[in-house]
Amino acid sequence: MKILWRQLISLMQGLFLLIAVIFLKACASKQVHEGPLQQAEWDTKAMIRDMKENKTQTVSIDLMAVKNQRVRLDVTAMMGFNVASLVMSPKEIAYAIYPKKEFYYGKNSEKSIERIMGLSLHPMNLANIAFEEPVRGPGWICEQDNLKVLSKCENRQRSIRVEWKDRTPEGQKKVVITAPQLEMQWLFKPPQTEVQFKAETFTLKQPDGFKAIQIN
Incomplete structure (x- = not known):
């Protein structure tokens, strides 16, 4: 025993x-x-208020990105209605606006998305916001909180401010973007980090019947 x-x-x-x-x-x-993310995919929702028209729209945004290299955003409205798709690198951009049947392509710059979002902001900064990296470009100043975590970036000359709020340890967060013509509350679910993107993920072709407009 x-x-x-x-x-x-x-x-x-x-x-x-x-x-x-x-x-x-x-x-x-x-x-x-x-450790610091190098590539990830985010499931997000954004509530965008057009100050000029006094209208609010809620959309879902699927964001896939390789830090400082490639980005894709697919925007859908309620019931899965396609609003826009965008792919870009630091130097080139292409996006389709489905309701208008317009396809834009060309040089990526601070003016690239101003006509559709009212933001004079280099589009690559949308990925920087997701990765919690400082907003880059002339006139931008960023701050950290008491824990040395990025909390706010502001361009006073253009009256644009980006604030990170309500973070969780899992990576969920809310980002508030304010500008003279819009306010955007962008809600991020925790990122998917175990991702392997295909080459075609960051390629966008002109859809049939869409008008092509070159961005200079």
Whole structure:
């Protein structure tokens, strides 16, 4: 009886040791993924208020990005109605506006999306906002909170402000963008980090029947 009892205790000790090893490996693996993101996919929703027209629209935005390299955004309204798709690199941009059947392509710059969003902002900054990186460009000043985490970027000359709020440890957050012509509350779910993008993910062709407009 004593022998069986000792064998049982030995077995339990071995089991606890195995569990501890697995737990430590899991923690080590988790620590690797908690480093700065290099690529990710976000499921987001945005409530956009047009100050000039005094209208508010809520859309879903799927954002896929490789930091500082490639970005894709697909915008849909209620019931899955396609609003726009956009792909870009730091130097080139292409986007389709489905309701208007217009396809824009050309040089990526601060003027690229001003006609559709009322923002004089380099579009690559949309990915910087998702990655919680400072907004880049002339006149932008960014601040950190007491925990040394990016909290606000502002361009006083253009009256544009970006604020990160309501962060959670899982990566959920709210970003508030205010400008003279719009206010945007952008809600991010936790990012999907285990992603492998295909080359065609960041390619957008002119849809049939769409008018092509070159951006200079």
